Amino acid sequence: MNPNASTLYIHCPKCNGSTLILREGSDVVCAACRFDYVSFSSDSPAFESYLVARMRGSAFEKLAAIALHQWVTRLPPADASAAIRAMAGRHGISLPDPASGDPVLRAAAIFGTVVVLLVLGLVLAAVLGS
Numbered sequence: 001m002n003p004n005a006s007t008l009y010i011h012c013p014k015c016n017g018s019t020l021i022l023r024e025g026s027d028v029v030c031a032a033c034r035f036d037y038v039s040f041s042s043d044s045p046a047f048e049s050y051l052v053a054r055m056r057g058s059a060f061e062k063l064a065a066i067a068l069h070q071w072v073t074r075l076p077p078a079d080a081s082a083a084i085r086a087m088a089g090r091h092g093i094s095l096p097d098p099a100s101g102d103p104v105l106r107a108a109a110i111f112g113t114v115v116v117l118l119v120l121g122l123v124l125a126a127v128l129g130s
């Protein structure tokens, strides 16, 4: 597996499809067409409307937008989180719990918790049903 690949897919403005985000040193590009997200982010209004469109999408798109924003701005996680929350707020979008760490790790932690709760629920249902 490419060590530079993230596990996040996002809507690429150039491919017009959902593609893997690649991180190469300080570069952040589309894995399919090498669209340059760092250059894109220097055009603040266009980048903001792009991120806002993603944040209006699914929970996974929100997560990808938050991560992409952090990677291209290279702000400390707390500052990046505050910045994208302010941006979301300006557009009337509410984001999930404050992201104080790596959004990918947070998503994994949330996913793990949901799986544990589901398993507990199934065990409980089996016990109660017998």
Ligand SMILES: [Zn+2]
Binding pocket: 012, 013, 014, 015, 016, 019, 030, 031, 032, 033, 034, 035
């Ligand atoms: Zn692309």
